[in-house]
Structures are given as C-alpha cells and as structure tokens.
Amino acid sequence: MRIFASLRIAARALRRNKMRSLLTMLGIIIGVGAVIGSVSLTTGATKQVEDQVASLGENVITVFSGNFTQGGMRGGWGSAPTLTLDDAYAISQLPHVVAVSQEVRDREQILANGLNWNTQVMGESPDYPQILNRSIASGSMFSDQDVRSLAKSAVIGKTVVDQLFPGENPLGQTLRIRNIPFQVVGVLAPKGFNLFGQDQDDIVIVPYTSHMHRITTRTFLNDILVEASSDKTILQAQNEITDLLTARHRSKEPDFTVRSQADLMERVSASSRAMGFLLAGVAAVSLIVGGIGIMNIMLVSVTERTREIGIRMAVGARGADILVQFLIEAVTLSAIGGSIGIAGGMIFSWLIASLKDWPTVTPTIWIIIAFISSTIIGIISGFYPAWKASQLDPIEALRYE
Amino acid sequence: MQSNPVIKLADIQKVYHTGEVDVHAVRGVSLEVYPGEFVALMGASGSGKSTLMNMIGALDRPTAGKYLLDGIDVSTLDRNALADVRNEKIGFVFQGFNLLSRTSALENVEMPMLYNRNRIQSHEQKERALSALELVGLGKRTDHHPNQLSGGQQQRVAIARALVNKPSLLLADEPTGNLDSQTSIEIMGVFQKLNDQGITIVMVTHELDVARFTKRMVVLRDGKVVTDEPVQNRSAAEKELEQLRTAQQAVKLAS
Numbered sequence: 001m002r003i004f005a006s007l008r009i010a011a012r013a014l015r016r017n018k019m020r021s022l023l024t025m026l027g028i029i030i031g032v033g034a035v036i037g038s039v040s041l042t043t044g045a046t047k048q049v050e051d052q053v054a055s056l057g058e059n060v061i062t063v064f065s066g067n068f069t070q071g072g073m074r075g076g077w078g079s080a081p082t083l084t085l086d087d088a089y090a091i092s093q094l095p096h097v098v099a100v101s102q103e104v105r106d107r108e109q110i111l112a113n114g115l116n117w118n119t120q121v122m123g124e125s126p127d128y129p130q131i132l133n134r135s136i137a138s139g140s141m142f143s144d145q146d147v148r149s150l151a152k153s154a155v156i157g158k159t160v161v162d163q164l165f166p167g168e169n170p171l172g173q174t175l176r177i178r179n180i181p182f183q184v185v186g187v188l189a190p191k192g193f194n195l196f197g198q199d200q201d202d203i204v205i206v207p208y209t210s211h212m213h214r215i216t217t218r219t220f221l222n223d224i225l226v227e228a229s230s231d232k233t234i235l236q237a238q239n240e241i242t243d244l245l246t247a248r249h250r251s252k253e254p255d256f257t258v259r260s261q262a263d264l265m266e267r268v269s270a271s272s273r274a275m276g277f278l279l280a281g282v283a284a285v286s287l288i289v290g291g292i293g294i295m296n297i298m299l300v301s302v303t304e305r306t307r308e309i310g311i312r313m314a315v316g317a318r319g320a321d322i323l324v325q326f327l328i329e330a331v332t333l334s335a336i337g338g339s340i341g342i343a344g345g346m347i348f349s350w351l352i353a354s355l356k357d358w359p360t361v362t363p364t365i366w367i368i369i370a371f372i373s374s375t376i377i378g379i380i381s382g383f384y385p386a387w388k389a390s391q392l393d394p395i396e397a398l399r400y401e
Numbered sequence: 402m403q404s405n406p407v408i409k410l411a412d413i414q415k416v417y418h419t420g421e422v423d424v425h426a427v428r429g430v431s432l433e434v435y436p437g438e439f440v441a442l443m444g445a446s447g448s449g450k451s452t453l454m455n456m457i458g459a460l461d462r463p464t465a466g467k468y469l470l471d472g473i474d475v476s477t478l479d480r481n482a483l484a485d486v487r488n489e490k491i492g493f494v495f496q497g498f499n500l501l502s503r504t505s506a507l508e509n510v511e512m513p514m515l516y517n518r519n520r521i522q523s524h525e526q527k528e529r530a531l532s533a534l535e536l537v538g539l540g541k542r543t544d545h546h547p548n549q550l551s552g553g554q555q556q557r558v559a560i561a562r563a564l565v566n567k568p569s570l571l572l573a574d575e576p577t578g579n580l581d582s583q584t585s586i587e588i589m590g591v592f593q594k595l596n597d598q599g600i601t602i603v604m605v606t607h608e609l610d611v612a613r614f615t616k617r618m619v620v621l622r623d624g625k626v627v628t629d630e631p632v633q634n635r636s637a638a639e640k641e642l643e644q645l646r647t648a649q650q651a652v653k654l655a656s
Contacts, residue, residue, distance in 0.1 A: 012503070016503060311499045311501065314458075314460065314493050315487065315488060315516065316484050316486075316487045316488020316489070316513055316517070317484060317488075318480070318484040318485070319480060319484075321515075394460050395455055395460050395461060398460075
C-alpha cells in the first residue's frame, strides 16, 4: 500500500476524533514544549555568561601573587609581596605574550569638585584597555611616557564621573587621591557589572608607577594582567609563565597563581553540560509519558475499529498493510504533537525573553532531536497496538459489534 | 459448458475445537462452480453454510480437503497469500454492507485497489471505481457518505466495491437480509444483470424467495450437501418489480 494513501487514511482517522487526538498529543506537546522552552532559555543564559567571560578581555591570563600568611592570618590572593616589576618585564618578553599590565590595587577616598567618593584606584600600564577589552569613551589612555614620568594622570569610570562630576565634562578636571592632584585625561566606556557582581565602572586608573611611588609606596605588584597572542596559545603561555616564575622565585611552594580565561570557560561549559544532562532526563521522562498516552489511545482505537480492520482484511489488506496504517497514525500523532511542542516551546521562551529581558536561543540541533525523538516515540508506542491489529482474524473482526 | 471450474471443492471438512467437544461444521462437501453460474447456497442456521462460505471466500482454511479457486490451491496458502487471493479473485458483499463510515462512496469503492499488489495509478483507481458505481446504478451519488444513502444504495456501493478489482467470483452473504422486499428485488436485479454479463456469483441465503432469482440451488444440512439442482421457475427481477408496481397501483386505486 502506498504511503500517501496511508497518510490520508491516518489523517482522516485523526480528524474524526479531533478532541481525542489533541488530548493524546498533549503529553508529547507539553513534554517537547517544556524541553525546547528550557533549552532555549538555558542556552540563552549560557551564551550570555560566555559573552560576559569573553568580555573580560580576550585571551587574558592573570598572575596573582601568593597569599600572605602571618601568625595564622592568611591574607588572600595578591596580599603577599612576591610579584615584582622585573617579573612583569620577564613575562612581557615571553614569545606568546602580546601585552602586559602591571596591576596595583588600593581603595582610596578621592575628592573632587567638593564631593568625595570611595573607590578602587588601580595602577595599570597603557595596555590595560586592550587586555581587558575596554574602550575609552572620551579623552585618551595615558601613555608609556606618562608611566616613565610618574604622571599625575587618571582615567576614570562612568560611576566615578556620575559621583564626582555630575552633569559636567570631567576631562581636564582635577581629582585628589591622598591629597595628590591627578588630572582626568580619559573616561572609560561603561561596561556595567561583571560576572561577580562588581561594578566595572567604579574605578580610577593611574599609571602603575604613579600609584607605586606617589599614592602608595609599594615595590610589589598585586597581580599582572597578561594577554596571550591567541586562544590557541593561551595554555602554552600560561605554562610558560608558570615555569618562568617558578624559576625566578626559586621557592619550594609556588608563591603565585596563574589563572586564565580558559579555566573560567571550562567551568561555564561544565555547568552547561550538567544542565544538558538534566534536560535530557526531563525530555526522556516526558516523552515516555507521552508515548504511553499514545499507546493507550491507539489500543482503544484498534478495538473501536475492529470492524473496519475486518473489512479491510476481507478485501485483501495484508497484516502488514494494517500494521503500517496504525503505525503511521501513531507516528502522525506524535510527530504533529512534537512539532506543536517545538513551536510552543519557542513561543514560550520568546515570551519569557521579551517579558523578563532574558536572552533566548533555540539551537537547531535540539529542534531536530525533539522532532526525531517524538517520531521514534510514535513508532515505539504505536507498534504494539498496530501489531495487535494486524494479527486480528478477519472473520472475528467482521463479526465484531 | 466446460471450461475449468471457478470453485472446485473436494471433500472439504472443517472442525472447530471448542473446549472439549469438536464441532464438525462442514463434513465433506464437494462442489464445482463454473464460470457464469449463479449459485444460491442455502440452509438453516447451523447447517455450515457460513463456515463453507468463509472457506470459499479465502477467509478461513479447511481442516481437510482440497479447494481450488480459479485453479489455485487455496487450502494450503498462508495469511498473506490468502489476503492477496481475496484481493484479486474474490469480491465480497455482506449482509450489513460493511462500508467504511464517514468515507465517500467513491473512496469505499476505491479501497480494495489500495491493497492491490500491482500498483494502480490513482486516476485509474478513480476511473475504475466510477465505472463500477455506474454499473450498479449509482453513478450520481459517488461523493455521498454511507449515512446519506439508503440501505439499497449502500448495498449497491458494496457491490461496486466487490467488483472493482475484477474478481473471478462475487461472494454474497445474505445480501438482502437487511433490506425490505422491494429493495431486495432491486438488488437481486443488480446481481442478475451482473450475472448476465458473465460474472460468477455465489450467494448465501436462507430465503427461498431470494434463492429463486439464482440459477442453481445448493442446500446444506448438518455440514453436508443434501440437494444440488437447477432452479425451476426462476424469478426475473424486472418482472417481479413490474408486478409489485401493478399491485401497488391496484391498492391505490382501490383505496
């Protein structure tokens, strides 16, 4: 028997019981819809996190100095005076390193314009915006010359502008850090909060030399920001830095930590993999439940249509013809249910996205997986009823009332 | 007359094993039906005529004996081969019409062609179905569903369905059992017309009135053939209808 004729027969049988067909499909619709919806939302969220990680800068490696322990008090990363300017210079000479920023951090009360504000004051090199993928909204970054001359120049974030220079152009104005006047030469383009909830715009950046000699009197760096030449060399660069510093510090235990974005990415994708397994489990359960619903209704349908089966057999339908007919009916149910579920899930996630301002992405592979698995469920759950129908005795079936 | 028989039954037996007692429904029937015959298979209920009919119709296999349908030994075929035989060699007409509900007359008639082993193009299916409906006098109501048709019309659709695969044998099981007497005569007229065109018909019935429209009567009792003789005073449907109309006219005039 032709497939097209079978499809027509199946469509007619399903139309005959519209409500029942719809209710039967509901299991598959809800299951597939839930999976597609949650996949869309979590994929969107994961992508957003990945974008944020990427926005931390490209191919960034951070070298923290070791933690400082004194009398049982442990100071946390960056507290021990182990990283020197010479270390930073040595790192900058490594083959896969393209940029280095010597970082010193301090919280300071700064004054300007008769206002004051407590913020993070960072000493950095002019490579800082490049490494962390930040741009200067107005003015410019301080230069290497400024670093050499311990210039009293500062680049500030938008939050600082809002707090100290409300409604004014901060360029050329003076702010005081520990009573030392710095001139604002540039304003960073706003970037908002980072992954860890820190305001990336609440910041004042000065040349690291100025920070180390004018504001604080430090000889050690808190950390060193390094940019590797590409995402392929980042691991190699990380290893080289570790080897270099181990050799330079000659300490038994490493007194520094090297972290890269690759580590963070690894953690993000590990969590999204876990989410994927969870979703696959939910999908499997809901499809099985939907499949049981289809099997149940197909069994009812076979009983109801015993006489029809008898007629078809009397005029020459083979068992296989009957089997195919019912199987196609079951697959039609589950495939249509799956398609409605896919569409519903996408609409649902899109609604959530537009209401809650969540990003949503429906991966094509999940659409294909959802469709194929609902079709397979149709075949599996339709097979037993269809097989039962095909084994009917034509005489008995014709006599059935 | 003698070409090869359409049906050749040789000592056919059928035993049902129900519980502890074996029921011998058919006990050794031998029968030959030749092309162009119109046979009535008669008998009271329990005479074994339905069982015999199921075996002739290739719905069931005999326990013992040999059955040749159109030269093919049907008694040894498997389920699929039996289905193919039913599809190609036999057209069934049932007492209860057995049409598919909510399916147009045309689609009902096309249905057996869906299961034909040789693919029939859909336009040819339609042509053949339409001409079969034309043949039974229903050329105009092809898109009606069974519930929109009278009993006589439904039975005509069923006859058209039986004819559409050009079978060697038309097998009718109490075809007039659900119809009033006038419609019964009309349906018998259809059978007579088809038989005049050379179609072989075997009809199961328990009504003598209906059997008198056929050419040969075979009477079964207790699973055996007791009489097998040509029909005397054969009724012609057209004449009967004429008489019926005259009688109705007379009643009308009298009232």
